[in-house]
Amino acid sequence: MTNEIQNFKGERMLQRAKELDSFWAYNTDELPKDKQLLLLDNVQFIYELALAQLELQSLGVRFEVTNGLREFKLIETKNEEELQKKLAYFKFVKGKPTYYFQIIQKNRTRSVNQYLTHWIYPYKGKFHPQMIRALLNITGLGWGNTVLDPFIGSGTTAVEAQLLGINCLGIDVSPLCVLQSKVKTESIDVLPQIREWKEEITKRIKPSLFNLEGKTIDDAINLIPDEKAKNFYRMAKLVAISDNARRGREFSNAFLKNLEVMISSVSDYIEIIKKLNLKLGKMDIKTGDSRALPLNKESIDGIVTSPPYSIALDYVLNDAHALKELGYDLSEIREEFVGVRGKGQTRIDLYNEDMKKSLEEMFRVLKPKKYAVIVIGNATYMGQEVKTVEFTINYAEKIGFKLVKNIDKIIFGLYNVMQKENILVFQKV
Ligand SMILES: C[S@@+](CC[C@H](N)C(=O)[O-])C[C@H]1O[C@@H](n2cnc3c(N)ncnc32)[C@H](O)[C@@H]1O
Incomplete structure (x- = not known):
C-alpha cells in the first residue's frame, strides 16, 4: 500500500472490518x-x-x-x-x-468491485468486472489474443483484458467513454509525469499569491506535453465536475480529493503488476461506431460487450455536463448514439435497426468458431416491456451466430426500468 493518501475510504472500511474481524475481501491471514x-x-x-x-x-x-x-x-x-x-x-x-x-485488495473505494482504476468516473451501467474476467476465461481468450468491445463504455472490458494479458480493442461513440477507458488503462505508463504536473495543476485550482497571472486549470492541463498525462488531468477535472453536479460538492475540494485517490489507484495498479509480475494486454481504445467497425473481416478472437439496453438509459442526457465540458454539441453527437434517437415507437424501431447493423458487424469481424458474449436486458418503455433479449437472439441467429449459452442475471433497482438481464454467449459457426 502506498502512502499517497492516508485516510482513503477503503482504508476506513478496512480498519472497521479488522475490528469486526469479518470482511472477506482482504482477509489473507489464514x-x-x-x-x-x-x-x-x-x-x-x-x-x-x-x-x-x-x-x-x-x-x-x-x-x-x-x-x-x-x-x-x-x-x-x-x-x-x-x-x-x-x-x-x-x-x-x-x-x-x-x-x-x-x-481486488487494491481498492480505494467502499465498493468491492471498484478496485484499481475501475472506480474512476461514476459511469452508469458499468459491467461487473469479476463477471468480465470470468467471461474472458470462458470464451477461451488468453495471452496475446484480441478481444473487441464495440460498446466499451467505462472501460471495464479493457481493464480486465489488460490484467489477463489479452489485447483489447475498445470502441465507443462517446468521447467521454473513450477518455475514461484510456485513463483507466494508460495512466500506469505515465505516473512520474502525472506526479510531476500535480503542483502546477493544483495551484490553479484556488486563486492564490502564487497564481497571480490568473491562468486557469485548463491552461495548465494544455501545457502537459504527454497525451496520457494530459488525459489523466482532463479526467480528474470531469470527475470533480460530476461530483459537483451530482452531489453538490464544492469543485476545488472535490478535484483535490479525487486527484489524490486517482493517483493512489494508478500507483496501486503499478504495484500489483510488479507483485504478480503481470504481462499486460495491449490497449487500443478509440472513438467509433459499432455499426461500421474500422476492422478487417475475421480479425478478432472474441467479443465481450454490452450494448445500450434498448432505450433504457439516455447516455447523451446522462453525461450531458461532461460531454459539454469536452466541447461537444449534444444534438449533433446524439445522431451517432444507439437508442437515443426518435420518440415513441420510432425510437424502438431505430434502436432495432442500429442493433442489426452492430450485430452484423460483430459477426463480420469475428474469426470463425470464436465467441461473442452479449450482455443485454429488456427495458420497460411507456409501461411496456421492450423484448430486446429476444430480438437480439433472433437476429443474431438469423445472421449465422449460434446461441450456446443463455444465463439469466437478476438485477436490482436499476432506474426501475429493468428487472433482468441475460448473458448471451454466441458462437460464429
Ligand atoms: C451499456 S453501455 C456499456 C457499458 C460498459 N459495458 C461498461 O462496463 O461501462 C453502452 C455504451 O454504448 C455506447 N454507444 C451507443 N451508441 C454507440 C455506437 N453507435 N457505437 C459505439 N458505441 C455506442 C454508449 O456510449 C455506452 O457507453
Whole structure:
C-alpha cells in the first residue's frame, strides 16, 4: 500500500472490518491449505455459480462441488498455476490465493468491485468486472489474443483484458467513454509525469499569491506535453465536475480529493503488476461506431460487450455536463448514439435497426468458431416491456451466430426500468 493518501475510504472500511474481524475481501491471514478450490465470499448469485463452473470447465478442470456449494474438489487439472493466475470467482487454489483475490485488495473505494482504476468516473451501467474476467476465461481468450468491445463504455472490458494479458480493442461513440477507458488503462505508463504536473495543476485550482497571472486549470492541463498525462488531468477535472453536479460538492475540494485517490489507484495498479509480475494486454481504445467497425473481416478472437439496453438509459442526457465540458454539441453527437434517437415507437424501431447493423458487424469481424458474449436486458418503455433479449437472439441467429449459452442475471433497482438481464454467449459457426 502506498502512502499517497492516508485516510482513503477503503482504508476506513478496512480498519472497521479488522475490528469486526469479518470482511472477506482482504482477509489473507489464514490460507486454508486443505481447500482445493474455494469460492470468493462475494459469490452469491446463481448466475455467478454457473459462471464459476464454466470458467473451470473452459480451463480444462474436472471438479466436484461440495460443502454448501462454496468449495469445489479438484479432481484433475493440467495446470494449477494457470488456475491461480486466471480464475475470477475463486479465492484459493490448493491453499494459494488467486491473483484475482490479490488484485481486488487494491481498492480505494467502499465498493468491492471498484478496485484499481475501475472506480474512476461514476459511469452508469458499468459491467461487473469479476463477471468480465470470468467471461474472458470462458470464451477461451488468453495471452496475446484480441478481444473487441464495440460498446466499451467505462472501460471495464479493457481493464480486465489488460490484467489477463489479452489485447483489447475498445470502441465507443462517446468521447467521454473513450477518455475514461484510456485513463483507466494508460495512466500506469505515465505516473512520474502525472506526479510531476500535480503542483502546477493544483495551484490553479484556488486563486492564490502564487497564481497571480490568473491562468486557469485548463491552461495548465494544455501545457502537459504527454497525451496520457494530459488525459489523466482532463479526467480528474470531469470527475470533480460530476461530483459537483451530482452531489453538490464544492469543485476545488472535490478535484483535490479525487486527484489524490486517482493517483493512489494508478500507483496501486503499478504495484500489483510488479507483485504478480503481470504481462499486460495491449490497449487500443478509440472513438467509433459499432455499426461500421474500422476492422478487417475475421480479425478478432472474441467479443465481450454490452450494448445500450434498448432505450433504457439516455447516455447523451446522462453525461450531458461532461460531454459539454469536452466541447461537444449534444444534438449533433446524439445522431451517432444507439437508442437515443426518435420518440415513441420510432425510437424502438431505430434502436432495432442500429442493433442489426452492430450485430452484423460483430459477426463480420469475428474469426470463425470464436465467441461473442452479449450482455443485454429488456427495458420497460411507456409501461411496456421492450423484448430486446429476444430480438437480439433472433437476429443474431438469423445472421449465422449460434446461441450456446443463455444465463439469466437478476438485477436490482436499476432506474426501475429493468428487472433482468441475460448473458448471451454466441458462437460464429
Ligand atoms: C451499456 S453501455 C456499456 C457499458 C460498459 N459495458 C461498461 O462496463 O461501462 C453502452 C455504451 O454504448 C455506447 N454507444 C451507443 N451508441 C454507440 C455506437 N453507435 N457505437 C459505439 N458505441 C455506442 C454508449 O456510449 C455506452 O457507453
